[in-house]
Amino acid sequence: MNNNKLLIINGPGLSDLSNLNEMGYGHLTLDMVRKKCAETCEIFGIKMDFRQTDDETELSRFLIEGIEDFDALIINPVGYSHAPSIDFAIYSSAIKMITQQNKPVIEVHISNIFQQDVENTKPIQVPGGEVGFVSGLGIHSYDLAIRAVNKKLSKN
C-alpha cells in the first residue's frame, strides 16, 4: 500500500489529559494515546505521524502539510470552536481541501462533547465536506478512527 501516510493532529491543551481523569476516562496520557495509535497503525501497515501543538499557527501549518504530504487526517481539535482567538476559516478551508482530494478526514474527541459536564465544544464545520466524527470512546475514539481510515484508504 503506497497511500498509507496518516497524520494525527492533537490540538491545544491535549498535552495534559488529567482533566479527563475527573470525567471518568481513567488515567490517560497523550503518550498512552500515541502508543495505542501506533499499535493499531502497525496492524494495518499505516505510517503514522502523531503530533500535538498548543500553538494555533503551528496547527495551521500541520493542516497544510496534511494537504500536501499525507493521505489521511485524524484531528482532535479540542475546543477550537469556542476559543475566540482562532480563525475558524483556517480549519474549515484546510480540511475541506483535504476532503476534496478524496482523502479521509476524521474528527475525534476522547470524551462525549455533547454531555453537559463537557465544555461547550462544537464539531468542526466543513459545509459540504466529508468528515467522520467519533466522540466519547476514550482512547478507542482514535482506534476506531484509524480502522475507518484504513477501510477508506483500501477502497481508494
Added chain:
Amino acid sequence: MNIYVINGPNINLLGTREPEIYGKETLKSISKKCIKQGLRDGHDVKFMQSNYEGEIVGWIQNAIIEKVDAIVINAAAYTHTSIAIHDALKSYSGFKIELHISNPHLRETFRHVSYISSVVDAIVAGLGADGYSHVIELLADLQKHYKQKNKSLNTF
C-alpha cells in the same frame, strides 16, 4: 455480549435513498455484516429497523428489561425531534452509542441538534455504512472502557 442495533425512519430505504449521501449499501447487507461480525466475536446482535417512534421506544424499554449489554442506535430523523427516545435511552443504563451514516453536523442546520447525544456514551458519524461494523468490531473493548469509566465515576 447481547447487542441491539436499532435503526429509525427511512433507513429501510438505504441503497436507493440519496445514495450520494447514504451510499449504495442496503440495510439488509449492513444487517448481515453486523450479525456476522458479532458471531465472529461471540456477540448476539439483534438488528432492527422501524419507521415508528413508539416502536423504537418499545425496543429500548425491552433492552432495559432484557438487560441487553449495548445499544447502537441510528435514530435517523428522530434524532433531531424525539424527546421520547431521549427519555428511553436515559433510563437504559447499558453501553449506548449513537450512530449516523453521514455526519449530521455538516448538513442542514435542523440536523445539528440531537436529542440523543447528551444521553449516550459516544457518537460515531460520517463513516458511511462501515461505521456499523467498526463499532461492533470494537464493542468488547468499548464495553471495558465504559465499565472502567463508570467505576471511576462512582468513586467520586
